[in-house]
Amino acid sequence: MKNLIVILLAVMSVSALANGVMVHDAYIRLLPPTAKTTGAFLELMNHSDKDVKLLKAESDFSEKVELHTHIEKDGMMKMVEVKEIVIPAGKTVAMKPGSFHIMLIGLKNPLKENQETTIKLTFDDKTTQSVKLSVKKIMNDMKKGSKDHQH
Amino acid sequence: MKTKTIILILSFCLAVLSITLLQLKKSKTTLSDIPVGGDFKISTTNGEFDLAAKRGKIIILYFGYTFCPDICPTTLSTVGMALKKFSPEELNNIETLFIGVDTKRDTLEKLKEYSAFFHPSIIGGSTTPEKTREIANLFGVNYIINDPEVGKSYYVVDHSTQLFILNKHGKIAELIPHGENAEIIYETVLKYMKEKI
Numbered sequence: 542m543k544n545l546i547v548i549l550l551a552v553m554s555v556s557a558l559a560n561g562v563m564v565h566d567a568y569i570r571l572l573p574p575t576a577k578t579t580g581a582f583l584e585l586m587n588h589s590d591k592d593v594k595l596l597k598a599e600s601d602f603s604e605k606v607e608l609h610t611h612i613e614k615d616g617m618m619k620m621v622e623v624k625e626i627v628i629p630a631g632k633t634v635a636m637k638p639g640s641f642h643i644m645l646i647g648l649k650n651p652l653k654e655n656q657e658t659t660i661k662l663t664f665d666d667k668t669t670q671s672v673k674l675s676v677k678k679i680m681n682d683m684k685k686g687s688k689d690h691q692h
Numbered sequence: 693m694k695t696k697t698i699i700l701i702l703s704f705c706l707a708v709l710s711i712t713l714l715q716l717k718k719s720k721t722t723l724s725d726i727p728v729g730g731d732f733k734i735s736t737t738n739g740e741f742d743l744a745a746k747r748g749k750i751i752i753l754y755f756g757y758t759f760c761p762d763i764c765p766t767t768l769s770t771v772g773m774a775l776k777k778f779s780p781e782e783l784n785n786i787e788t789l790f791i792g793v794d795t796k797r798d799t800l801e802k803l804k805e806y807s808a809f810f811h812p813s814i815i816g817g818s819t820t821p822e823k824t825r826e827i828a829n830l831f832g833v834n835y836i837i838n839d840p841e842v843g844k845s846y847y848v849v850d851h852s853t854q855l856f857i858l859n860k861h862g863k864i865a866e867l868i869p870h871g872e873n874a875e876i877i878y879e880t881v882l883k884y885m886k887e888k889i
Contacts, residue, residue: 618851638765679769
């Protein structure tokens with residue numbers, strides 16, 4: 542039985558990396574306890590030589606989970622759902638505040654700092670990855686972080 | 693020689709104009725959008741906020757909505773970080789007002805919890821949809837309260853994301869675009885705080 546688990550885990554971790562996408566710095570934004578929605582953010586690093594698309598995110602943390610981004614229109618920020626997020630070969634896509642994010646809609650419980658959950662990501666090559674992430678209060682300096690990624 | 697001089701002057705004017713236009717485009721404002729601001733009154737979690745009665749104070753003003761999962765929390769937490777840099781005495785001369793434009797969901801009770809989460813001195817303001825639009829117009833702020841999309845149980849609000857720093861005369865001193873860091877907000881507020889009336 543123990544061996545089987547080891548084998549299963551080994552198979553799982555291999556399949557998780559089958560498309561060469563690695564997930565870094567995943568967290569959920571802490572908001573006041575009455576918040577019914579929040580965002581989850583992470584970095585997707587594509588180590589393969591093929592573009593990979595993120596198609597879906599699932600979690601039992603909230604009623605609904607959607608992939609979103611922000612677009613600027615008529616001087617306003619507009620939040621829209623996206624069908625897919627392309628992670629170009631060899632590139633990293635940062636899902637970060639003000640940009641791509643995973644919208645957790647209809648939170649089942651009030652948010653608590655350091656609370657943990659799992660989000661399952663599904664890619665266009667049918668591979669999936671379960672990402673562990675915890676609820677964090679965002680107090681870092683946004684501009685600094687985003688500037689480093691601008692070229 | 694004369695024609696040459698005229699051409700030179702004209703090219704110079706053109707260059708200045710293009711630079712000005714480029715700068716305007718960069719700050720995402722067009723001439724007609726430049727807001728003038730103005731006095732207003734609004735109910736807040738701390739009683740009535742009357743801008744005309746706040747002369748001598750620096751006001752940080754932001755329009756958003758409490759359901760906002762990303763843009764508003766980012767701005768408000770950056771404002772919160774900036775406010776933490778001030779001494780309690782300095783904080784007495786700053787008021788931060790977050791106006792909830794989604795009047796249906798942005799009740800004073802909700803605004804109180806939401807605003808204080810980012811910094812205890814941030815107050816939430818709410819009024820009727822008509823009055824909210826009037827105040828927003830004073831500051832050139834636009835927003836659209838969308839209907840829920842098909843199959844969705846929630847609706848989102850598109851909104852302008854700039855932060856306003858009002859000087860001691862209650863006039864717009866600076867617009868800070870979304871995504872600026874706490875240091876910029878801190879320094880801007882400090883600069884206007886040092887101004888003599």
